[in-house]
Amino acid sequence: MERRIYIIMTLFLGMLMNAQTGKVGIGTTDPKENLDVNGDTYTNSLYLRNPGEPTMTGGSFLATSANSLQLYNPNLETSGLFNYLKLSLTGISGAGLTDYDTKIDADKFLVVVHNYSFKMNDGTTNVALDYGDNGTNDNRQGSPDVTSFKSNGTWHIRARFTDSRLIALTSANPPRTYNNFTIDLYLMAYKRLITKQNITDINADLGGTNGSTQTINKPSGF
Structure with missing residues (x-):
C-alpha cells in the first residue's frame, strides 16, 4: 500500500512540476507541448477548439494557437494516412x-490507381496494341482496363487493354507470346482512420444527353 501511494505521489509531483512550466507530460519528463502524451491514449470523444482551416506548417492533427489544423506529415510519423506507392512489374x-x-x-x-504506363523491359516505350490478337495493323485498339479491386480481403490490380494484346512496336511480325513488358503503376493507399461509408454503385442513363440536366440522388452517409 505504501508503495502504491509513493508511486502516485511521484507521478502527481512530476505532473505538477511540469504544469508550472505551462506543459504537462504523461510518460515523459520533457513535454514539448501543453500536453505531451508518450504512449497510447483511449478516449470516447475528441474535441478541437476553433481548429480553423488546415495549414501547410506540417506536423500532426493539432489545434494550435493560430486556430488552425496542421496537416499530417507522413515523413515525421510512423504510419502515414496517405501512402504513395510505385509498383513496377516486369516480365509481363x-x-x-x-x-x-x-x-x-x-x-x-x-x-x-492514379497513373500508369506500359513499356518494354529495357525501358523503351516501343509498345503497341494488336487488336483481336490477329497480327494485323488495323489501326484499332481496345479500351484501357487499369483498376484496383478488392478480392479475399486484399486489394488487387488489373492493367490491360480489352480485346488487345501488347506487342513490340519495332517488331515486323510480333510473336503471339511476348513476355518482355513492364507496367508501372502509381498508387495511393488511403488509411481508414475514423469512419467509412459503404456506398453502393450508381448507374444513370443519360439518354444521349451531355448530362448537364441530369440529377442523381445523394448517396447515403453524405
Whole structure:
C-alpha cells in the first residue's frame, strides 16, 4: 500500500512540476507541448477548439494557437494516412496484368490507381496494341482496363487493354507470346482512420444527353 501511494505521489509531483512550466507530460519528463502524451491514449470523444482551416506548417492533427489544423506529415510519423506507392512489374505477357494481389488489407486501406504506363523491359516505350490478337495493323485498339479491386480481403490490380494484346512496336511480325513488358503503376493507399461509408454503385442513363440536366440522388452517409 505504501508503495502504491509513493508511486502516485511521484507521478502527481512530476505532473505538477511540469504544469508550472505551462506543459504537462504523461510518460515523459520533457513535454514539448501543453500536453505531451508518450504512449497510447483511449478516449470516447475528441474535441478541437476553433481548429480553423488546415495549414501547410506540417506536423500532426493539432489545434494550435493560430486556430488552425496542421496537416499530417507522413515523413515525421510512423504510419502515414496517405501512402504513395510505385509498383513496377516486369516480365509481363502480352495479355497484360489480369489479377495481381498487392497484399494490402482492404479493411484498413483504400487503394486507388492514379497513373500508369506500359513499356518494354529495357525501358523503351516501343509498345503497341494488336487488336483481336490477329497480327494485323488495323489501326484499332481496345479500351484501357487499369483498376484496383478488392478480392479475399486484399486489394488487387488489373492493367490491360480489352480485346488487345501488347506487342513490340519495332517488331515486323510480333510473336503471339511476348513476355518482355513492364507496367508501372502509381498508387495511393488511403488509411481508414475514423469512419467509412459503404456506398453502393450508381448507374444513370443519360439518354444521349451531355448530362448537364441530369440529377442523381445523394448517396447515403453524405
